[in-house]
Amino acid sequence: MRYFKPFIFSIIMLCLLSSVASAARIEISAPGEQTIPLAATHLLPMGAGYPGLAEEFQQALQGDLELAGLFDLVDPDAFLSDADKLGLRRNEIDFYQWRMLGADALIKGGYKVDGGKLTIELRLFDVITQRLLTGRRYVGKLTDVRNIAHKFADQILKSLTGEKGPFATKIAYISKRTGRKELYLMDVDGHNSMQMTSHRSIVLNPDFSPTRKEFIFTSYRNGNPDLFRKEIYTGRESRLSLKPGLNIGGRYSPDGREIALTLSKDKNSEIYLLGTDGTIHRRLTNHYGIDVDPSWSPKGNEIAFVSDRRGNPNIFIVDIFTLDVTRLTHAGKYNATPAWSPKGDRIAYSRLEEGNFNIFTINPDGSDDRQITFGKGSKEHPRWSPDGRFLIYSYDLHKKKSIWIMRADGTGRKKISAPGSNDSHPAWSGSW
Amino acid sequence: MKSSRKQRWQQLQSVFEPGFKQMLLASILIHLLVPILYYSPLFPQREIVKPPVYRVNLVNKIVKNPQAGRPEATVVKKKTKVKPKAKPKPKPKVKPKAKPIPAKPKAVKPKPKAVPVKPKPKPKPKPVVSQVQDKVRESALDKMRAKVAAQAHKDKIAALKAAALAESLIESPIVDAPVGMADGKGDEAGVSAIASVQEFIQQQWVFSEYQAAGKPEAEVKMAYNREGTLLHYKFIKKSGNSVFDESLTRAIVKSKHLPQALPEAMEFEIVFNLKDMLDK
Numbered sequence: 263m264r265y266f267k268p269f270i271f272s273i274i275m276l277c278l279l280s281s282v283a284s285a286a287r288i289e290i291s292a293p294g295e296q297t298i299p300l301a302a303t304h305l306l307p308m309g310a311g312y313p314g315l316a317e318e319f320q321q322a323l324q325g326d327l328e329l330a331g332l333f334d335l336v337d338p339d340a341f342l343s344d345a346d347k348l349g350l351r352r353n354e355i356d357f358y359q360w361r362m363l364g365a366d367a368l369i370k371g372g373y374k375v376d377g378g379k380l381t382i383e384l385r386l387f388d389v390i391t392q393r394l395l396t397g398r399r400y401v402g403k404l405t406d407v408r409n410i411a412h413k414f415a416d417q418i419l420k421s422l423t424g425e426k427g428p429f430a431t432k433i434a435y436i437s438k439r440t441g442r443k444e445l446y447l448m449d450v451d452g453h454n455s456m457q458m459t460s461h462r463s464i465v466l467n468p469d470f471s472p473t474r475k476e477f478i479f480t481s482y483r484n485g486n487p488d489l490f491r492k493e494i495y496t497g498r499e500s501r502l503s504l505k506p507g508l509n510i511g512g513r514y515s516p517d518g519r520e521i522a523l524t525l526s527k528d529k530n531s532e533i534y535l536l537g538t539d540g541t542i543h544r545r546l547t548n549h550y551g552i553d554v555d556p557s558w559s560p561k562g563n564e565i566a567f568v569s570d571r572r573g574n575p576n577i578f579i580v581d582i583f584t585l586d587v588t589r590l591t592h593a594g595k596y597n598a599t600p601a602w603s604p605k606g607d608r609i610a611y612s613r614l615e616e617g618n619f620n621i622f623t624i625n626p627d628g629s630d631d632r633q634i635t636f637g638k639g640s641k642e643h644p645r646w647s648p649d650g651r652f653l654i655y656s657y658d659l660h661k662k663k664s665i666w667i668m669r670a671d672g673t674g675r676k677k678i679s680a681p682g683s684n685d686s687h688p689a690w691s692g693s694w
Numbered sequence: 695m696k697s698s699r700k701q702r703w704q705q706l707q708s709v710f711e712p713g714f715k716q717m718l719l720a721s722i723l724i725h726l727l728v729p730i731l732y733y734s735p736l737f738p739q740r741e742i743v744k745p746p747v748y749r750v751n752l753v754n755k756i757v758k759n760p761q762a763g764r765p766e767a768t769v770v771k772k773k774t775k776v777k778p779k780a781k782p783k784p785k786p787k788v789k790p791k792a793k794p795i796p797a798k799p800k801a802v803k804p805k806p807k808a809v810p811v812k813p814k815p816k817p818k819p820k821p822v823v824s825q826v827q828d829k830v831r832e833s834a835l836d837k838m839r840a841k842v843a844a845q846a847h848k849d850k851i852a853a854l855k856a857a858a859l860a861e862s863l864i865e866s867p868i869v870d871a872p873v874g875m876a877d878g879k880g881d882e883a884g885v886s887a888i889a890s891v892q893e894f895i896q897q898q899w900v901f902s903e904y905q906a907a908g909k910p911e912a913e914v915k916m917a918y919n920r921e922g923t924l925l926h927y928k929f930i931k932k933s934g935n936s937v938f939d940e941s942l943t944r945a946i947v948k949s950k951h952l953p954q955a956l957p958e959a960m961e962f963e964i965v966f967n968l969k970d971m972l973d974k
Contacts, residue, residue, distance in 0.1 A: 285915065285961035286888045292970035293941070294897035332902045366900055366944060390944040423905045424937045651904065 297334040298422065301365035301389075302327065303341065305382065306348040308372040315373060315407055319382070322408040323369075325451050326415035326429040329652070329676060331669050332422065336365050348372045350385050352394055360389045367395070367422070380404050384414045386421055396421040408453055428647035432691040433654060434458070434468040434477055435665055438684040445479055446685070447494070450647075450667070452678030458492065459499075467511050470691040473518035477689070478502060480510045489523060489540075502540045511555050512536075515562050522546070522556035522565050533567050535582065546580050547587070553578075557600045557609070559626070566590065566600040566609055566626075577611055579626070590628050599643050602626075605650035608670070610634075612642045612655075621655055623670070634672030641666070648692045654678075656686035754873055756887045758957040759880020763873060887956050891918070894952060895964065899945035901938065903971060910938040911967040914946065919959045922952030930963065942966055 302323060305316040327333050338345070340363055344356040350370055360368050371384040385397045396417055400410040412429040419427035429450050437446045440457075443464045448455040459465050461483040468479040475494045480487050489503035489512050503509040507526035514521055520543060521536040531552045535543040547553040551571030558565055562582075569578050569587075577590040577600045591597045596614035603609065609626055612619040613633075619640040624631040635641045639659035646653055650670065657666050657677075663686040664679035679685040731737065873883045895916075910933035917925045927946050932939050 285963045287963045287965070288888060288892045288895075289965045289967070290892060290896045290899065291967050292896070293899040293901035293945075293968075295900040296902045296971070298900055298902065330904070332904045388940075388944065390947045391940075422937065423902075424907065424935075 295334075298332060298367055299336060299365050300327065300333040300367045300369065301336040301341065301345075301360055301363060302338075302369040303345045303371070304338070305371045305373050306346075308348065308374045308381075308383070310375070312373070312375045312404075315375070315380075315404070319371075319373075319407050319411045322411035322451060322453075323415055326412060326427070327418070329429075329667065329669070329674055330415070330419060330427065331674050332419070333367075336363050350383055350397075352387060352392055355387065355392075357387075357389050357392045365389050369418070375404065378403055380406060380410075382407075382410050386418055408449065408451075412449065412451070425649055426693070428649045428652060428690070431648060431694045432470075433665070433678075434470060434479075434689045434691070435656075435685050436465055436468065436687040438663075439682075445477075445492075448678075450678070450690075452665075452680065455680065455683075458494070467687060468689045469513050470689055471514050471518050472516060472692045475694075478512045478514065478521065480512065489521075489536075502538075503536060513556050513558055515558050516560055517562060522558060524554045524556070533565065533580065544582075546582060546585060555599055557602045559602050560604050560606045564626075566602055566611075568598050568600065577609070577624075590624065590626070591631070592628070593631060597622075601644050601646055601653075603646050603650045603670075604648055607650075610644040610646065610653055612640075612644065621653070621672075634670075635668075635675075643687050645688055645690050646670075647690050654688040654690055656688060658686070755884035756890045756954045756956060757880070757882035757884035758887060759882050760878040760884055760886045761874035761881055762878040763875050887960060888962070890954065891952065891956075891960075891962060892964075895945060895949045898948035899941065899966070901941040901968070901971075905937050905941070906968055906972065907935060907937075909968065909972065910935040911965065912939055912942055914942060914964050914966065915961065916946065916949075916964060917959070917961045918952060918956055920956055922955050924950045925959075933966075938966075 302320070305319050307316075324335065327335060342356075342359040342363070344359045347354070347356075348370075349355045350372060355368070355370070357368075366389055368387045368389050369384065370387065371382060373383075374381045380400075380402055382400045383397075384400070386395045387393065388395050398414060398417055400406075400413065402410060409430060415429045416427035419425065431450055433448050433450060435446055435448070436443050437457075438444075442462055443466070444457055444461065445459040445465045445468055446455055447458050459479075459481070461481045463482040464487075465482075466480040466487070468477050470477045476491060477494065478489060478491050481490050482488075483490075484501070484504070486504065486506065487508050487510055488501050489509040490499060491502045492499045502521070503512075503523065503525070505525050505527040507529070508524055508531060510524050512521050512523040519538065521538065522533060523536060524531050525534050525542075526532070530550060531554055532548065533546040533553050533556050535546060537543055546556075546565065547567070547569070549569065549571045551569050552575075553567055553569045553571075555568040556565045557567070559579075564579050564581055566577055566579050568575050570576075571578070572589065574595045574597075576592070576594075576597050578587050579590050580587045590600075590609065591611070591613075594613040594615060597611055598614075598619075600609050600611040603623075607625065608623045610621060610623045613622050618638065619642045620633055621635040621641045621644045622631060622633050634653075635655075639657055641655050641657050644653050644655045652667060652669055654665060654667050657664050662682075663684050664677055665685045665688045666675055667678050668675040874880075875886050875889065878886070911931075912933040913930040914927055915930050916927045919925055924946070929939070929942075
């Protein structure tokens, strides 16, 4: 009896050891599929239906999901009976049907219109584990349908990638649709376009404040290219910098406390830092070459800019504390309009080759220079989405300018400008 | 006219440099010499060797100790009972012929399907009352439909037969290549259980590069019974990235049943990471 316990213990240990030894070891170093099969059902009425509402919601949501590049949408024609049931709880859903269709994730939703008030309930389910991944109830006006779709698309990305999407944000841009270059605002999918200025001159280079609902831009309203600030909701506008010569290319620092811009008050274009009250904090460059187009690093300690100090226009980086300048691009004869990714890992810019600009991205240390747009026409003024997953840019083909959106690797290109609108110089807002 | 031609010819000759004709003759001779030399025994013709074509059977039986599947390893085994299994493989022409055979009984089935259509008209004569003519017409229509359906089945069968025949005509230059793994060292015709399970679980794993953050790695222990049903699984090490770990849980749930039975109950320790995806 004295040796019974040690005996049993040793037997168990031997069993465990033998089982460990018999387990075959496998390494799987890449997934078999890189897009998530997703079924997005139509919104169903929770009461009386409202014509066209579900279709508009579906169009906005599907556009966002397709652009995300993360999903493989299941063909709605293949949907079975469960798609016609308003089941928002997991025990009300026939997951087996969705498994049969090969869906890994499922979107279900319902809406209610009460007077002018719209309520939309949305759910994202994991079909495999039959779990609710995320659910939201949105309340708004009937005109908010698209915005609700964008917000839920952001939520879906947050749930599946851990990082919120950028679809419920805004894009500022310059349009010549009235015959003069004015500032406009629109949704990321190009809807809800709104004119923001009526300067009847030339408006250029918009940029959003990262902390407040306002933007800065350059306008020739008073004859000189001055820097303006405009509050979006109140419409209040003021001149922020009106130095003689150029006041162009203003960009807010990531903390929103300073603005980098080009001034030519001393007869030569140099990069300066301004306070939000318009006072000059410091001069960052001091060279007889032309220095323009500043773009902040997300940490706020460096600025990429364009300079012809070595002959041709190229991208350089200046450290705002030490004022050390390093050259970023060496290839190509004309590199311009840099935009530093909010993640800090890439800088997008446009390069002139064979008479056309194309967009390239490069590491901030100058390595891994990659062309991401191709073909005819000029693609310029790239700007990053707040999550760094997408880029917008202006596309000039046969003197017709439009704004396009694409993923950061150059895939999924999509025009978001209205036909014949002549749009350029886009800027992407932060979270809205 | 003649004199003008002569004049022109003389003008043309005056343009040529002295010795042009000899040079032209020499050039033509050299050009002729090139193909003659090319086809002479001095330059032996090399026959173009066609690259080997390997026929891969993707639905091979899962075995514990797969044999080598390389063509040079043909005559490996003599000892075990596995040998007779290997024998039919050297006859690839026979194999594809065997495939269409199961299709034939399928083809026969539709015929009886067409037959039960016939009984339908039979009950129709029962109400012999007034609408006899209509019913006769209906029965005639039914017969025609049955005929059309039978013809469609026949066409399908013919198409299948043609496809099978076309497949049977494809010849592998390495007729005696054994069925196995490239690195196989065992004596069974088939593929390794480990490789098969690895392939299947990888297919079930869905993860996008847009979801990737850092270099996540997780380790999971999975135990299958002989029938290929998952008995239990356990995360030995989680990655710390919930999106990554959840994608693995989904892959595991989807891998509950393996497509084929295993040679025995087996346990796997599977390391999941994104090395290959992030390297691209």
